[in-house]
Amino acid sequence: MRRAVAVLLLATIAAPAPAQNAPRALAQNAPSAPAPVATPLPATRVTLTTADGPIVIAVDTVHAPITAANFLRYVDQKKLDGAAFYRAVNVAPGYGLAQFGTRNDPKRTLPPIAHEPTSQTGLSHVDGAISMAMAKPGTAAGDFFIVIGDLKSMDATTSDPGFAVFGRVVEGMDIVKRILASPTSPTEGEGVMKGQMLSPTIRIVSARKTAP
Numbered sequence: 001m002r003r004a005v006a007v008l009l010l011a012t013i014a015a016p017a018p019a020q021n022a023p024r025a026l027a028q029n030a031p032s033a034p035a036p037v038a039t040p041l042p043a044t045r046v047t048l049t050t051a052d053g054p055i056v057i058a059v060d061t062v063h064a065p066i067t068a069a070n071f072l073r074y075v076d077q078k079k080l081d082g083a084a085f086y087r088a089v090n091v092a093p094g095y096g097l098a099q100f101g102t103r104n105d106p107k108r109t110l111p112p113i114a115h116e117p118t119s120q121t122g123l124s125h126v127d128g129a130i131s132m133a134m135a136k137p138g139t140a141a142g143d144f145f146i147v148i149g150d151l152k153s154m155d156a157t158t159s160d161p162g163f164a165v166f167g168r169v170v171e172g173m174d175i176v177k178r179i180l181a182s183p184t185s186p187t188e189g190e191g192v193m194k195g196q197m198l199s200p201t202i203r204i205v206s207a208r209k210t211a212p
Helices: 004-005 065-076 173-180
Strands: 044-050 053-058 084-092 096-099 129-134 143-148 167-171 197-210
Touching: 044 065, 053 065, 053 173, 065 129, 065 167, 065 197, 084 167, 096 173, 143 173, 167 173
Parallel strands: none
Antiparallel strands: 044 053, 044 197, 053 167, 084 096, 084 197, 096 143, 129 143, 129 167
């Protein structure tokens, strides 16, 4: 499972880069790691209204302020309206991720942000977590992924920066699982992403802040 997850994420189809291959140490070996945060609250709620239905995300502005603020900028500026879920990665039965975002569209994509590792935030890649797609720390911008099943090997360790969790799906995981199971193209995508690109993609009609 760990080796499979280690090569999952690239920033976008528009700008492929080498996958992370660094070996992952056990999470318990990370020094001075904060206690895990079970539920990302208090949080700002965002509803992604997709062609398949609504997905409600609790965005953790307390534990992951930099990464959460970045996502909320995309929401506030309506840059995710008309974007899509475009990638589904099946790691094992019941495990994987669904990726969405701007795909480096210059009209939608904001400047990249600093990396906020899970060893700093205390968050984790548990079932329903939302995190940042990136090629390496400092390159994350407008592409995001939702985890299906616990994939804690994507968390930061002493030897691997991992990926930056900033919230969790609180409603609509059935829709996320349906996206994961959606058809993919056998030919689209480059490198490890070949065969992982949704065909057709699943449109995001709108992304809006909503009341809890």
